[in-house]
Amino acid sequence: MNDVINTFVTHRSERSYLDKAIPEDILTNIIESAYHAPTSVHSQQISLIVTRDKATKEKLAALCGGQPWIAQAPVFITFVIDLHKSAEGIKLTGEQQIAHESIESIVSGSLDAGIALGTAMAAARAQGLGIVPIGGLRRDPQAVAELLNLPPLTFPVNGLVLGYVDEPAELKPRLPMATFRHEERYSSENLLENIQAHNQQLTDHWQAIGRDGGEDWSHTVANYYKNIYFPAVRPALLKQGFGIDK
Amino acid sequence: MNDVINTFVTHRSERSYLDKAIPEDILTNIIESAYHAPTSVHSQQISLIVTRDKATKEKLAALCGGQPWIAQAPVFITFVIDLHKSAEGIKLTGEQQIAHESIESIVSGSLDAGIALGTAMAAARAQGLGIVPIGGLRRDPQAVAELLNLPPLTFPVNGLVLGYVDEPAELKPRLPMATFRHEERYSSENLLENIQAHNQQLTDHWQAIGRDGGEDWSHTVANYYKNIYFPAVRPALLKQGFGIDK
Numbered sequence: 123m124n125d126v127i128n129t130f131v132t133h134r135s136e137r138s139y140l141d142k143a144i145p146e147d148i149l150t151n152i153i154e155s156a157y158h159a160p161t162s163v164h165s166q167q168i169s170l171i172v173t174r175d176k177a178t179k180e181k182l183a184a185l186c187g188g189q190p191w192i193a194q195a196p197v198f199i200t201f202v203i204d205l206h207k208s209a210e211g212i213k214l215t216g217e218q219q220i221a222h223e224s225i226e227s228i229v230s231g232s233l234d235a236g237i238a239l240g241t242a243m244a245a246a247r248a249q250g251l252g253i254v255p256i257g258g259l260r261r262d263p264q265a266v267a268e269l270l271n272l273p274p275l276t277f278p279v280n281g282l283v284l285g286y287v288d289e290p291a292e293l294k295p296r297l298p299m300a301t302f303r304h305e306e307r308y309s310s311e312n313l314l315e316n317i318q319a320h321n322q323q324l325t326d327h328w329q330a331i332g333r334d335g336g337e338d339w340s341h342t343v344a345n346y347y348k349n350i351y352f353p354a355v356r357p358a359l360l361k362q363g364f365g366i367d368k
Numbered sequence: 369m370n371d372v373i374n375t376f377v378t379h380r381s382e383r384s385y386l387d388k389a390i391p392e393d394i395l396t397n398i399i400e401s402a403y404h405a406p407t408s409v410h411s412q413q414i415s416l417i418v419t420r421d422k423a424t425k426e427k428l429a430a431l432c433g434g435q436p437w438i439a440q441a442p443v444f445i446t447f448v449i450d451l452h453k454s455a456e457g458i459k460l461t462g463e464q465q466i467a468h469e470s471i472e473s474i475v476s477g478s479l480d481a482g483i484a485l486g487t488a489m490a491a492a493r494a495q496g497l498g499i500v501p502i503g504g505l506r507r508d509p510q511a512v513a514e515l516l517n518l519p520p521l522t523f524p525v526n527g528l529v530l531g532y533v534d535e536p537a538e539l540k541p542r543l544p545m546a547t548f549r550h551e552e553r554y555s556s557e558n559l560l561e562n563i564q565a566h567n568q569q570l571t572d573h574w575q576a577i578g579r580d581g582g583e584d585w586s587h588t589v590a591n592y593y594k595n596i597y598f599p600a601v602r603p604a605l606l607k608q609g610f611g612i613d614k
Contacts, residue, residue: 125371126494130401130487155376157548159486162503163592164585166543171550178552202554207547208593211563211586221593225612226601228471229478230503233526236482237501240405241376243483244490248372255483257408257476271553280479297412301453302403304417306424307517308448317457339410340457346409347454347467350614355472366471366612368596 129248134293136252139195139285148249149197152284155245156238162230165208168238171200171270171278178269185265186258186281195285200259200266201239203231205275205364222275223365235279246284252291256281263358274363292331295323297339375494380539382498385441385531394495395443398530401491402484408476411454414484417446417516417524424515431511432504432527441531446505446512447485449477451521451610468521469611481525492530498537502527509604520609538577541569543585 153170161167173179174197182200183192192198205227209219221227243253259266259281266278296302298316300309321338328336337345359366399416407413419425420443428446429438438444451473455465467473489499505512505527512524542548544562546555567584574582583591605612 124494126375127397127401127491129372130491131404133404133406135406151373153545153549155373157542157545158377158379160379160381160489160501163589163597164540165589165593166548166585169548169550169554171552171554173552175552205593206556207543207559207563208589210559211567212590212593214560214563214567214586215590217590217594219590219593220595221597224596224599224602225471225474225605226506226596226598228475229506229525229601230597232475232478233482233485233503236479236484237486237489238482239479240483240486241490243406244487245373245376248370255406257479260472260475271555273554273556276554279475294410296403297453299399299403302412302415303399304415306417306419306421308415308417308519308522309517310452310519313453313456314460317453317460321457321460339412340460343409343411343454344458344461344463344465347411347451347458347465348463349466350470350472351409351467351476352472353470353614355475356470356612356614359471366602368599368602 125248129244134291135254136287136291137191137254138287138289139191139252140288142286143196144251144284151249152242152245156242159237159241161234167204167208167231168234169202169204171202173198181269185262186256187261189256189258191254191283192256195283197284199242199282199284200270200278201235201280201282202272203235203277203279206273209275222363224368225366228359228364232279239280239282242282251284252287254283256283260352260355262354264354264361267362277359277362277364295320295327371494375490380537381500382533382537383437383500384533384535385437385498386534388532389442390497390530397495398488398491402488405483405487407480413450413454413477414480415448415450417448419444427515431508432502433507435502435504437500437529438502441529443530445488445528445530446516446524447481447526447528448518449481449523449525452519455521468609470614471612474605474610478525485526485528488528497530498533500529502529506598506601508600510600510607513608523605523608523610541566541573
């Protein structure tokens with residue numbers, strides 16, 4: 123198997139880091155990789171903020187709901203949807219940007235941020251680092267925007283912890299492939315059986331690695347998705363100047 | 369430089385393909401890679417639809433605004449935000465999913481789709497294939513949903529063309545790194561100068577590769593972003609059962 127495929131199929135999130143700095147050339151490779159990722163209509167609507175300052179990492183760890191690995195690891199990167207650059211670029215033509223008034227800008231911005239994030243995660247892991255993506259950055263995105271001095275028409279959409287791993291994590295099982303890969307048309311065939319098989323598999327996994335009280339997949343996802351998750355996202359998007367009604 | 373970094377920093381979109389099938393093991397590696405990508409709260413809220421049928425690819429090419437490489441290349445993958453699986457999983461606990469009523473579900477779904485897409489693109493290129501991501505799938509997402517038999521609480525968010533390249537594309541220049549990488553706080557310093565430098569660089573690039581009438585970055589982005597781009601996204605999201613008012 124080639125190194126690229128091997129990097130992807132061994133993906134795992136790490137939550138235990140050594141107090142060891144990341145050499146500048148390794149970090150630069152990660153950021154260069156994300157920089158070359160494609161964006162919708164070549165809008166280049168992504169920016170990254172690199173945080174190494176301990177006090178800022180501690181504030182971010184708290185804003186993300188108390189995730190100690192953010193402060194523990196040497197580098198945290200904030201992935202920013204950035205329509206500020208395109209708005210300024212368009213002004214040079216005498217036109218005005220209005221795309222940010224549409225929910226499509228949030229879809230394409232989030233998607234492009236995801237491409238950059240997936241790229242950075244693989245580039246980091248391929249160089250011997252551990253990573254954990256931090257969706258908890260969206261618990262209070264307005265506070266993150268203020269902390270990082272983000273201008274209007276930008277939105278901090280996800281974080282990424284980078285560092286050398288102390289206690290490695292295990293690979294986590296997935297729902298059966300038949301629920302992910304569909305040939306020609308979407309198929310819900312055997313969906314409940316596949317979910318039940320995964321529920322059992324995940325409970326067995328927690329038991330095997332000695333995590334007491336580990337829940338099955340249905341209960342894990344229910345804990346989050348039976349509620350409106352991250353309700354501060356909508357007001358923060360609006361405050362930053364994005365629209366959702368078009 | 370290692371193979372993973374090299375794959376990312378040479379990213380390019382190809383729009384010219386040979387009439388040559390993709391071996392099953394290569395396609396499986398691509399899909400296995402995307403399958404192992406992380407998702408928000410381990411929701412596994414992504415599904416892929418693999419299209420090889422010529423007539424379906426032709427319909428998709430038309431729905432995406434007339435992009436002939438979609439029909440020309442052997443495989444097209446539709447990346448689907450999929451909260452149908454989690455909704456069914458949660459029912460098994462006696463609870464109901466309501467997260468899809470919030471715009472956060474669209475943000476996290478698009479982001480997770482981007483991670484899977486970036487992963488699939490790199491896995492394909494690392495195995496000798498060319499790729500082009502197709503945001504044009506969002507020109508008429510409702511028609512795509514119907515064509516691919518997508519259930520409620522799913523949304524076709526982006527496409528990906530896979531195939532062997534006929535006439536290779538060139539690497540496209542990016543805005544200067546200072547507009548992408550920010551240290552500790554966002555900086556707009558020299559933004560206009562950096563945009564102007566990129567405008568000149570992109571015009572030079574089009575001239576160098578012999579593309580007549582190639583526009584600078586400001587005009588290229590203005591062409592799209594001076595309008596509401598993909599206005600059918602919002603009604604299609606609502607029709608598929610997502611909410612945006614929470």
